[in-house]
Amino acid sequence: MPRIGVFVCQCGNNIAATVDTKKVAEEMGKLPGVVYTCDYKFMCSSPGQEMLRQAIKENKLDGIIVSACSPHMHEKTFRKAAEGAGLNPYQCEITNIREQCSWVHHDKTKAAGTVKSIDLTRMTIQRLKKNQPLKKIKIPVKKKAMVIGGGIAGIQAALDIAEGGREVILVEKEPSIGGNMARLSETFPTMDCSQCILTPKMVEAELNENITLYTYSEVEKVDGYIGNFTVTVRRKSKYVDEERCTGCGECIEKCPFKVDSQFELGLNKRKVIYTPFPQSVPNVPVIDAPNCTKIQKDKCGACAIVCGPKCIDFKMEDKLVTEEVGAIVVATGYQNMPNERFGEYGYGRIKDVISGMQFERLASSSGPTGGEIRRPSDGKIPQSVVFIQCVGSRDEKKGVSYCSKICCMYTAKHTKLYSHKVHGGQSYVFYMDIRSGGKRYEEFVRGAIEHEGAMYLRGRVSRVYEKNGKIMVQGADTLSGNQVEIEADMVVLATAVVSRDGADTLAQRLGIGYDKYKFYNEYHPKLKPVETVTAGIYLAGTCMGPMDIPESVAQGSAAASKVLALFSADEMAREPITSVVNRTTCNACWDCVTACPYTAIEREAIKDRQGNVVRWVAKVNDGVCQGCGVCVAACRSKSIDLKGYTDEQVFAAINAF
Amino acid sequence: MEKTLRLKAKELLESGEVKVVIGYGWNRSKTRTTPVFITDPADVDTLVWNPLCVNNLSLYLTRKYKEIKALGRPAIVAKGCDIRNIVVLITEGQFKREDVFIIGMTCNGTVYKQDLWKGELTPNIMPTKCHNCDVRNPHVTDFVVGEKSTFTPPEVPTGMVYDKVKDLDSKSQSERWAFWVKEFSRCVKCYACRQVCPLCYCERCITEKNMPQWIETSAHPRGNLSWNLTRAMHLVGRCTFCGECERSCPVNIPLNLINQKMIGVVKEAFDFKSGYDEKTHPPMIVFSPDDKENFIK
Numbered sequence: 001m002p003r004i005g006v007f008v009c010q011c012g013n014n015i016a017a018t019v020d021t022k023k024v025a026e027e028m029g030k031l032p033g034v035v036y037t038c039d040y041k042f043m044c045s046s047p048g049q050e051m052l053r054q055a056i057k058e059n060k061l062d063g064i065i066v067s068a069c070s071p072h073m074h075e076k077t078f079r080k081a082a083e084g085a086g087l088n089p090y091q092c093e094i095t096n097i098r099e100q101c102s103w104v105h106h107d108k109t110k111a112a113g114t115v116k117s118i119d120l121t122r123m124t125i126q127r128l129k130k131n132q133p134l135k136k137i138k139i140p141v142k143k144k145a146m147v148i149g150g151g152i153a154g155i156q157a158a159l160d161i162a163e164g165g166r167e168v169i170l171v172e173k174e175p176s177i178g179g180n181m182a183r184l185s186e187t188f189p190t191m192d193c194s195q196c197i198l199t200p201k202m203v204e205a206e207l208n209e210n211i212t213l214y215t216y217s218e219v220e221k222v223d224g225y226i227g228n229f230t231v232t233v234r235r236k237s238k239y240v241d242e243e244r245c246t247g248c249g250e251c252i253e254k255c256p257f258k259v260d261s262q263f264e265l266g267l268n269k270r271k272v273i274y275t276p277f278p279q280s281v282p283n284v285p286v287i288d289a290p291n292c293t294k295i296q297k298d299k300c301g302a303c304a305i306v307c308g309p310k311c312i313d314f315k316m317e318d319k320l321v322t323e324e325v326g327a328i329v330v331a332t333g334y335q336n337m338p339n340e341r342f343g344e345y346g347y348g349r350i351k352d353v354i355s356g357m358q359f360e361r362l363a364s365s366s367g368p369t370g371g372e373i374r375r376p377s378d379g380k381i382p383q384s385v386v387f388i389q390c391v392g393s394r395d396e397k398k399g400v401s402y403c404s405k406i407c408c409m410y411t412a413k414h415t416k417l418y419s420h421k422v423h424g425g426q427s428y429v430f431y432m433d434i435r436s437g438g439k440r441y442e443e444f445v446r447g448a449i450e451h452e453g454a455m456y457l458r459g460r461v462s463r464v465y466e467k468n469g470k471i472m473v474q475g476a477d478t479l480s481g482n483q484v485e486i487e488a489d490m491v492v493l494a495t496a497v498v499s500r501d502g503a504d505t506l507a508q509r510l511g512i513g514y515d516k517y518k519f520y521n522e523y524h525p526k527l528k529p530v531e532t533v534t535a536g537i538y539l540a541g542t543c544m545g546p547m548d549i550p551e552s553v554a555q556g557s558a559a560a561s562k563v564l565a566l567f568s569a570d571e572m573a574r575e576p577i578t579s580v581v582n583r584t585t586c587n588a589c590w591d592c593v594t595a596c597p598y599t600a601i602e603r604e605a606i607k608d609r610q611g612n613v614v615r616w617v618a619k620v621n622d623g624v625c626q627g628c629g630v631c632v633a634a635c636r637s638k639s640i641d642l643k644g645y646t647d648e649q650v651f652a653a654i655n656a657f
Numbered sequence: 658m659e660k661t662l663r664l665k666a667k668e669l670l671e672s673g674e675v676k677v678v679i680g681y682g683w684n685r686s687k688t689r690t691t692p693v694f695i696t697d698p699a700d701v702d703t704l705v706w707n708p709l710c711v712n713n714l715s716l717y718l719t720r721k722y723k724e725i726k727a728l729g730r731p732a733i734v735a736k737g738c739d740i741r742n743i744v745v746l747i748t749e750g751q752f753k754r755e756d757v758f759i760i761g762m763t764c765n766g767t768v769y770k771q772d773l774w775k776g777e778l779t780p781n782i783m784p785t786k787c788h789n790c791d792v793r794n795p796h797v798t799d800f801v802v803g804e805k806s807t808f809t810p811p812e813v814p815t816g817m818v819y820d821k822v823k824d825l826d827s828k829s830q831s832e833r834w835a836f837w838v839k840e841f842s843r844c845v846k847c848y849a850c851r852q853v854c855p856l857c858y859c860e861r862c863i864t865e866k867n868m869p870q871w872i873e874t875s876a877h878p879r880g881n882l883s884w885n886l887t888r889a890m891h892l893v894g895r896c897t898f899c900g901e902c903e904r905s906c907p908v909n910i911p912l913n914l915i916n917q918k919m920i921g922v923v924k925e926a927f928d929f930k931s932g933y934d935e936k937t938h939p940p941m942i943v944f945s946p947d948d949k950e951n952f953i954k
Contacts, residue, residue: 597944
């Protein structure tokens with residue numbers, strides 16, 4: 001006969017107002033197997049927990065039930081207390097008589113609430129009788145991390161993990177780390193130069209002994225689980241030996257071919273052998289193979305001739321590298337929505353309609369104009385510039401429904417930069433609302449409007465067209481109620497922040513979720529903002545949604561702290577609520593494999609002594625399984641059970657109802 | 658057709674490419690066809706092909722028939738509709754495509770029940786599936802027997818089953834409930850529907866799990882309801898509407914109705930029809946971040 005104790009909590013008046021806790025305790029005492037019952041004001045308090053421990057010891061209880069609040073609140077507390085009294089923690093079960101009972105009943109006579117509490121507790125008692133003692137799962141942890149994406153969030157995460165004394169591999173798709181931040185001119189709200197604050201971090205990442213940089217590389221495959229990931233990285237061929245290259249730049253000098261520079265967003269040309277920007281890290285050029293005549297047609301080869309250390313190899317091929325890591329930080333960043341979608345603003349049709357990011361390049365001292373604001377068509381200094389906000393953002397029909405969050409701030413910054421660089425120039429801003437929440441952000445925008453002379457017009461632009469060499473911008477000023485037409489020399493579009501192309505493919509490789517905009521999903525939007533549903537994979541920066549530099553950096557550090565906490569022990573203890581397969585009845589239909597959101601189920605071959613495969617069965621990897629129970633529902637032959645929530649337990653509970 | 662079929666079967670058995678040919682043969686009085694399993698090339702003349710070949714033989718490829726598996730690689734005589742079941746079995750990892758030699762039969766329809774046969778195949782003795790068949794030219798085969806069929810199924814599926822589904826859909830929830838309770842109350846739990854279904858291949862069916870016993874085994878209305886609903890649910894997104902369950906039901910429960918209804922639901926929700934592509938797992942059981950969530954209200 002089991003010896004069960006039932007502890008009914010009054011939760012002050014939270015439960016006791018509509019539930020007669022004393023009666024619940026008394027009724028439970030009448031059930032077979034229940035040897036101890038009590039009710040108390042606050043079971044979770046220190047005296048309450050002490051009472052529980054005492055009762056377990058004195059009555060030699062082998063299972064306890066606490067009828068109190070949601071297990072989300074105090075299941076851990078009570079299981080720990082039970083463990084303290086020598087009980088297996090999983091022999092402690094919670095009945096939720098607060099959220100699921102007292103709070104939904106308003107009957108002060110306590111009739112309905114009490115009856116329901118008795119029912120719920122009785123179900124838990126029957127369930128408890130079928131409980132099996134469980135042990136926490138221990139998983140070994142490989143203390144090496146991988147950061148995917150070498151923008152500011154990724155760099156920060158890598159630096160922090162390295163500072164914590166752990167090895168990090170920083171994987172970057174482009175030839176240089178730096179990401180979108182490397183393109184920016186100045187940064188709001190302090191107006192310090194983006195590259196001046198970024199490049200020291202880039203160099204730090206390069207020099208840090210704990211950080212291995214894999215630039216021009218992409219993640220191809222991810223296997224394994226928390227503490228034990230195996231990641232295959234494709235290191236694209238640079239055609240330049242990284243080890244021997246001195247970064248002298250002779251090859252770039254000599255290369256006779258020029259193509260549009262992606263880094264400069266088409267505002268400038270670059271050579272076919274190139275580094276994206278002068279401060280690139282690592283300072284090793286790569287050859288753009290599709291445009292290289294040597295590689296395509298075996299003509300030229302000038303770069304190889306001038307190269308002192310002879311490190312150019314036109315026959316170099318992509319390499320696949322396999323890395324074993326314990327944790328992964330995903331910081332793949334964002335891109336801007338293609339402006340071509342907005343024909344009414346003339347992008348692509350009118351040369352001097354540019355994107356906000358292109359404006360950053362124009363204003364950047366390392367940009368194509370050396371920091372002078374000159375329009376792309378004829379190089380003239382524009383005397384009036386119209387900035388259009390919310391291009392694609394907050395536009396469910398043609399763009400995205402969310403707010404891109406950073407545009408209000410950077411547009412204000414653009415007007416400031418413009419007024420600093422072009423004295424006497426007039427800037428106009430068409431906006432929907434100004435969203436400037438953040439430390440010193442509102443002051444920054446007010447400064448742009450009140451001190452720097454930017455003309456803010458609340459309304460949308462309907463049409464942009466060319467007339468006599470000017471760009472005519474027609475729009476509404478909803479505050480004055482007038483239609484306005486502005487003659488501009490240049491138009492700047494604040495295009496929406498969107499997820500990167502291929503973000504969904506990477507998410508599928510990693511087994512993490514994403515929303516309809518292909519931004520990655522955090523585990524919990526408030527309380528687990530850098531975790532994903534897949535344990536051991538963390539997020540940082542704009543791959544999750546629009547955010548500014550301070551937020552991205554904070555997230556990089558947050559993700560790093562999660563990684564370091566994971567790496568602080570050799571083994572990781574996990575809740576043993578995982579699925580288990582009955583190998584004798586498994587049909588190997590693999591429904592569980594396809595149903596599992598965490599790719600936690602593998603195919604296992606059962607072999608005879610000669611090594612011949614006798615049959616195939618499913619196998620749950622305890623390290624990855626999150627105990628969601630989808631496989632249990634998917635299994636037609638009921639060959640999977642969830643520990644802690646076994647069929648037997650659930651059936652017993654239902655039967656007791 | 659029979660001649661080509663027999664020659665191919667002989668060739669396969671003689672070369673040792675397959676060890677058994679699963680096909681149709683006559684019963685003793687030549688009134689019905691029955692499954693035959695030919696292992697000796699001398700016996701190939703037993704094989705027949707005619708509109709009475711209604712059985713879905715893919716059943717004999719499943720793990721339920723270990724003794725047939727033990728014979729070695731099989732060749733199977735299969736109509737397009739049977740092949741759809743073979744395809745589902747392949748997607749569910751029950752065997753690999755190369756593990757079975759499919760002799761696809763071009764088909765002009767079969768009789769719904771063999772007793773209806775009066776020597777001629779007329780539309781009124783064909784089951785609904787044949788009137789709407791898009792696999793009269795078998796779609797996944799190693800060898801095809803028969804002239805190419807030029808039949809094109811009607812754009813909107815027609816037939817008794819579809820009409821009845823529509824009729825049921827138009828009724829109120831309580832009327833539908835009453836209808837099914839009444840139909841299922843006849844169930845005697847003989848499990849013929851399960852035994853004949855090529856997709857009910859579990860070695861231990863959920864009804865046989867007794868720790869705990871989720872489904873009552875006695876022919877009591879409550880157990881009948883849970884058995885029939887569980888059976889239907891386990892076939893959602895997988896059932897190919899081969900009709901064998903209803904054909905074998907001794908108390909004529911209209912199982913085709915419930916199966917076809919679910920096929921319609923899956924078609925609408927996932928734009929999926931089972932049994933055409935051996936690489937696509939039935940969608941109901943696949944985790945996909947792109948799944949529609951419009952059912953959450």
